[in-house]
Amino acid sequence: MNMLRVCLTAALLVCYGLLSCSSEHDKREAEDLKNGDSNIEVKRNYTTANSGRPQTVTLRKKVKKTGSKMRPRSDISCTELGGICQPNRFICQGRYLADRCSGAKPRQCCTPAAAWSVLCAGHHNNRVRACDSHGCGAFNSRRGNDLHKAVDLVCDDYSIVNTPFSGSLAGPVSRKDPAGNQYDGVKLLSDAHCVKIFNIRPYRYMGPVAQGEALGYLLPLQERFSGITSHLELQMCDGTDPSPFI
Incomplete structure (x- = not known):
């Protein structure tokens, strides 16, 4: 009888030990799995945050818009007309023509005056109409x-x-x-x-x-x-x- 009790007690102790070991093993596996998921999540987040290609910052330099017409490289187109290139702040006895001279835009071609012949046949000069009952013929009248x-x-x-x-x-x-x-x-x-x-x-x-x-x-x-x-x-x-x- 005593021998039977000893056997049962030993069996119970073995079973308890086995259950304890199994519980401890399951607990460790759960912790390892949790830690592994956390590491995976952290790594995934890190990868996601850094997976995008770095954005290229393009510096756009403001370009001043200019006219499509290029300035001539010489004054030939002006001199061929008998004109002279000079800043348009100077007095021109004839008329200034733009885009005929090299250099800055204010530098323009001054063409000579009185370059036209008489328009009306039978007249010795181009006489401007004076004032009559219908008005005057001068410019800006x-x-x-x-x-x-x-x-x-x-x-x-x-x-x-x-x-x-x-x-x-x-x-x-x-x-x-x-x-x-x-x-x-x-x-x-x-x-x-x-x-x-x-x-x-x-x-x-x-x-x-x-x-x-x-x-x-x-x-x-x-x-x-x-x-x-x-x-x-x-x-x-x-x-x-x-x-x-x-």
Whole structure:
């Protein structure tokens, strides 16, 4: 009987030892698994945070926008016109032309004055229309509430109008005054000048023409404006004063 108790006690102790070992083993495995997951999570987070490629910071330098037209490297295009390159703050007896000279933008080509021939055949000079009952023909003379941005040159009805400078005809032009009267003419341009000549009937509207060549004839004004001084109208394409050239 005693022997049986000893055996049972020994068996119970062995079972308890085995259970304790198993519990301790399970506990360690759980801790190891937890620590392993934590390390994996930390490593994963570290990898995720650093897996992206480093962002490239592009420094964009502000570039000042300039015109598409390049400045010439020499003054040849000016001197070929008989002009001289100088700062436009200086007085020019003729007219300044932009983009003809090298250097800074204020340095422009001063072209000579009185370079045009007489427009109206039979006249010895280009005479500006004086004031009459219908107004004055000088540049910037008052026209109602506006200023006359052209010059009227005295010419006889139906008389021949000659080309003031060599160039090319660039098509018909027309304009209307505040009263609704329409004036027709032609555009003439060259490397140095661009003008619109109104109140004439040109022989043609396109093609090259030489200085002094017959351009057309003057349209009569007396039928619409009784007592007006017959004239053609000379207007620079850029609205500047053509007086220095006539």
